[in-house]
Amino acid sequence: MLGAYRVHSLACDLSLFTGVLWVQEPQPSIAAPAFESSILPITATDGAKAELLTVAPVGEITGLLYWLPAMGVPAKHYLPLAEALAAHGVAVALHEWRGIGSSDQRAGRHNDWAYRELLQDDLPAGLKAVRERFGTLPCWLGGHSLGAQLATLYASLHPRDHSGIVLVASGSPYWRRFRQRYLIGLSYVLAPVLARLMGHLPGRRIGFGGNEARGVIADWARSGRTGRYAAADMPVDFEARLSELTLPLLGLRMRDDWLGPEASLAWLLAKMPGARCELHVLGPQDLAGTPADHFAWMKSPEAVAVRVARWMASAAAIDARNAAAS
Secondary structure, rough: OOOOOOOOOOOOOOOEEEEOOEEEEOOOOOOOOEEEEEEEEOOOOOEEEEEEEEEOOOOOOEEEEEEEEEOEEEEOHHHHHHHHHHHHEEEEEEEOOOOOOOOOOEEEEOEEOOOOHHHHHHHHHHHHHHHHHHHHOOOEEEOOOHHHHHHHHHHOHHHHOOOOOOEEEEOOOOOHHHOOOOHHHHHHHHHHHHHHOEEEEEEEHHHHHHHHHEHHHHHHHHHHOOOOOOOOOOOOOOHHHHHHOOOEEEEEOOOOOOOHHHHHHHHHHOOOOEEEEEEEOOHHHOOOOOOOOOOHHHHHHHHHHHHHHHHHHHHHHHHHHHOOOO
């Protein structure tokens, strides 16, 4: 179950010593969790290793969501979301970014990577393990912030392998689509310079992301400056690929998210005119009073889980009807 990577408090038997007798107190029953979890070891094509966390319903599985975290966020922080989705019948696999959490890689002057390694080496290895674990169950791609963007790019490369895309608190990083446009635009100039000087971006020290590889920062900053997606050493026209996507897409925007404002999400969605988009805006009233910003929603993920599970079921039903009619 969850014991390998998440500890739950369990009531223990209490015994009272009274003279020569041990008196056993009656114990309350403990309900078994409605989900099961596992840790899958992942090895990318270049030898980089990480762990993939999976959470699945004990009973019938209605869908499979492969989830990509935000920049610098370890996969384990999405366990509450995965468990909430499992309660609604959705199995979830939590991808671990290279250089973060369980990854055996750490960015440095002598260890660098970029979008190419993430898209061509790491994601295929994780998805292969998920296929072996869950068989032919239809797979949906989803993510948070940069993770949602990379999920979209990966779907554009392999559109027939996935049933749809889920974007949560995400959008294009294009600087012109933000109210703080000049501050954000300046960060896209300075971050790559700092990463080159230090050998990596010291995100933990400056309060942005994790300790990120300079190649990742270069690709990210380029898309922020130009509003277009490209990856160094990948001869792929992502803008053209995105324009050809016809997958169903769910976008969940947090009302007070200055890192993922409406204009930023709109710029990203405009790249996919053929996608069947459904959009929701969540406020504090939807999140049990939790602030509806870029990260706080992770503390109260039930509203996100409900909307994702319902949308996945609805989109799958529409696809089934269309397939039957063709």
